[in-house]
Amino acid sequence: MKISTSVFLRFLSVLLLLTISFSLKASHYSSGEIFYRWSPTPTDSLRYEICVYFYRYTGSPATIPNQPINICISSSCYPDVSVALNKNLPPPGQASPNDNNGGWIVNGLDECADVNDPDYKDLAAHIWCGYATLPGICGDFEFTAGPPCCRDEADNLVNSNVRSMVITAKLNNTLGHNSSAEIQAPAGKAFCLSQPGSKPFEFLQAAFDADGDSLVYRLGHPEEATGFPDAFNNAYCGGKANIPFATGYTVNNPFPSSTGFVIDQKTGIFRFSPSQQGSYVIKIVVEDWRFDPIHLLWVKIGEMVREIQIPVTANCNPTSQAGPRLSLTSSSNNAIIQNFSQAQIDSMKQAYDMQVFFGDDSISNGTATIHHIPIFQGYQCFDSIVSIEFNNNVRCSSVDPTDFRLIGPDGVARPVVEVETNCQFLVTRNLDLKLNQPLDVDGMYVLQIRRGNDGNTLTNECGIELSEFYTFLIPVSGCPAPTYELDGLTVEGDVNVRLDWSGNADLTDPAVQASFDAWNIYRADAGVRPFSLLKVIKDPSARFMVDSFAPNGYYVDNFIYDYQVQLVYNGKGRIPSRFCSNINLRIDSAQRSDNNLPLYWNHFKCIDPSVRNYDVFNGKRDTSVPAPGIVWELHSQTTDTIANIAIPAADSNSQGTYAARVVARNVNGGSRTDSSESNWVYYYIVHYPKDPEPRVGEVLIPNIITPNGDGLNDRFYIQSPANGVQYEHISLRIFNRHGERVYQNPNFDAVNDAAQGWDGVNQSGQRLSSGVYFYIIEMSNPSSGEAQSLEGTLTINAYGF
Structure with missing residues (x-):
């Protein structure tokens, strides 16, 4: 029988590999990778560092000599060159304990696979690196390496255990110098059969490119040497060929996966779901692409290779x-x-x-x-x-x-x-x-x-x-526990509401102070929820706040408000304090008479009822004392929310402006927050003296007007004395029979004539009913400048008869 040359060469190759295997005590390799870095010196701009990793399963008795290996640098531009790479030995703590010598630990291999399954094996990495100077510029440099012996057996390759391993990196330096990509994740990983319904495995093989070139990931065809390689003596320059895949396997489907084999080009993640146990070889190729600004196209300028043998165990860890x-x-x-x-x-x-x-x-x-x-x-x-x-x-x-x-x-x-x-x-x-x-x-x-x-x-x-x-x-444990409470709430000066609060010593704890955010003050109409945020106080030492209703206090005279305080620290609002309400004092108009002023108010609930008392004050305005010019006298005390103030008969001594207020008080307390003051209500005592007879030479003041629009006595005004000069700085106030002011004009002299005088309407523009009213006139004599005050009664007859 005649044997072909190719068959004979293949036979010799296998025989040689077996011989080498025997001489090295049959050391097989499962995986490998090759990459390079541009490493110039001041005198050598074409200097490159080339690194080769070969992985073998631990436990083999074969010794890997700690000596250089040779790789081949070939191209279409220059003759082949053999370059020696030195072996890098692991430092203490990085040496694989299960490898006889020179192997590095490969971490993370056993995360998923069951180490007791026969397909599981530990890996060790053997590393060689060295420098080479390229002969020049060329578009197809190849750096080819192979381990000292053969492959481990793989289920997806034909006769893999008698075949060599060849891995090749490529370089095109026509667009400038280039460093290949480098895969950052470990090469070793064992997987188990994918659980039904679980997500595919994610095998990260992301690469880093020092030059910032674009990277493309793909799967390649595992290769073997066709010449007579010997890594310790000769470079792998003798040719290479693809290793046939076993039936059912291809480059892009290198092992059984129920979800296929998917590559994420953005992240370098390989996703698959192993569906059959065994050991499978995959070849990962990472290509470098760079844009050529002259020809306006993308050019492939480099390529690195990682070949991995992946064990798949029947059971998971x-x-x-x-x-x-x-x-x-x-x-x-x-x-x-x-x-x-x-x-x-x-x-x-x-x-x-x-x-x-x-x-x-x-x-x-x-x-x-x-x-x-x-x-x-x-x-x-x-x-x-x-x-x-x-x-x-x-x-x-x-x-x-x-x-x-x-x-x-x-x-x-x-x-x-x-x-x-x-x-x-x-x-x-x-x-x-x-x-x-x-x-x-x-x-x-x-x-x-x-x-x-x-x-x-x-x-x-x-x-x-x-x-x-x-x-x-x-x-x-050991956290500060700040507590606080709204102590009191009072109406100040019939205009503003003041809140006072206090707390325990933990409010001044350094950690609380450092993380303090705010005191939040909330207000709501009485009984209406939720509260609305009124004010945010950023001072951690603040213990009071004034809610101002200036200038006239209309709101405290007519509304009841609920207030509460909340501490915010460490980004979180604490439980708010209790709420307190202002005391709103009012006059019961339905029960009022000429000699009685009936008062009522709401309870101040922030003083316990068992010790709560109300002091009722009234007083007359006196312009000779400081503002607000009221001399307060205690009128009565009660635990109820009603009181009556007797109004004395009007005479020249009793007439004037009066006010009343209520103060809730803790009978056992002594601090300012043990009391709460209400708003003030005003009432007037008006004395109606007998109208004096007009005297010759004095001003003439009408005692009746008939504002019916007939042009006769429609307006109230002051006539000058006969043959005299009009009085100056005239101020006019009109009161009803209850002493309530219905009209006021401090500049009445500007309208004091028959056409513009007062026409019987109140300050709101509403026409007053017919009846008797009381006036107070203050004016200055134009001759002497002396101030003069006149009082009297005025009858309004709206019908004009």
Whole structure:
């Protein structure tokens, strides 16, 4: 039988590989990668550093010599060149304990896969790096490397265990120097069969490009050498060929996946759902593309390769079966497990308004009689970050602030506004929850993991979710407990309402002072809710506030207002104080008479009724005393809300302006806040002297007007003396029979004539009814300048007869 040359060469290649394998004690390799960096020197602008990683499963007795390997640099522009790369040995702590020598630890391999399954193996990385100077500029440089021996067996390649491994990086430096991309995540990863209904696995293979070039990810065809390579003696310049895929596998579908094999070009995430156990090789190619500003097109300028053998075990890591779980041994959690009875769990559910409360042993259905609830220790008052450490990786894409609900012992939720995931290669074990409001109340906080806005709770690397409502407890003590109360409320000077409040010593605690936000003052019409925010006071030392109704106090004379105070610190409003209402004093018009002034008012409820008394004062206005010019005298005392003031008969001594007020008082108190003053009400005593006969030479004042529009006696005005001069600075006031002022004009001299005088209407423009009224006129004699005051009665006959 005649044997073809190609078959013969292949036979020799296999024989040579077997010989090499035997001489190196049969050391096989599962994976590899190659990349390069532009590393110029002052005298060498074409200098590049080239790094090659080869991975092998640990436990092999074969020794990997700690010596350089040779790679091939080839192109269409220059002859092939062999370059030696030196082996990089791991520093202490980074050496793989299961590799005989020179291997680096590969982390994260066992997160999902069951280490007891036969398809699972640990990896170690062997690294070679070195420098090469390129001969010049060319568009198709290739850096080709291979390990000292053969591949490990893979289910998706034909006869992989007797084939070599060839990996190649490419460089086009016609657009300038370039460093290839470098994949940041570890190459090693074992997966388990995807759980039904779970999300696909996310395998991060994102690359970084130092030049900022655009990156394109794709899958490539694994290759083998066709020449006679020997990595320790000769470079891999003897040619290469694609390794055939086993039946059912292709470049873009390199292993069984129920959801296919999807590459996210933006993130470098590879998504798949393994559906069959085994060991599968995939080749990841990351291309560099750069825009050519001269030809206005994108040009591929580089390429790096990572070839990975992925084990898929039948079973997942047992520690990941329940999703991410709390690490009870980590110092950062500082957690203990405490036993709670079902009755205690039910009590906490009611206290914190939670429907479900799962502990560490109730992750499935919560039917356990004794519940093991993790308790985080060591948190201090005003801590604003809660840290959680898990015993297996959490997918960073599954973390959202809405996954967490923290409720304080006061029943108020503290929103988690941000989560620092501390991610490395799409996964994390440590989450730092940043709170909107620090922990500021003594007691037990409940932290619960729920299904957030992202549609899941927390998902581990294997796609398994943590069951919803997993619950932790966080005890906090030593917090200041500021208390405060609205002490008193009073009407000052018949115009303003003053509020006074006080509190305990914790109001001056440095932590409270540092986080103080405001005193909020609220007001509402009596009995109307909700309160409206009246004022925000930013001074933490403030203990009173004046609600001003200047200039005339109309509102305190006619309305009752409810007030309350609220402390806001640490971004949260505390429980408002009690509310107090101003005393609104009024005259009972229906019961009023010429000799009796009936008063009534509302109770001041901020003094306990058992010690509350009302002092009723009245007084006459006296212009000789300081403002407001009223000399108050105690009229009576009562516990009721009514009083009557006798009005004396009008004469020249009793006539004038009077006021009344009520003061609520704590009979056992002595401070100013133990009393509350009402508004003031006014009444008048008017004396009607007999009208003097007009004397010759004096002004003429009418004692009747008939404002019916007939042009006769329609207006009230003062006529000048016969042959005299009109008086100056005339002021006119008109009162009704009850002493109530109905008209006033301090500048009456401006209208004092038959055409403009007073026509019998009040200040509001309403026509007064017929009857007897009393006038007071004040004016100045134009000759002597002497002031003169005249009083008398005036009859209004609206009908003119």
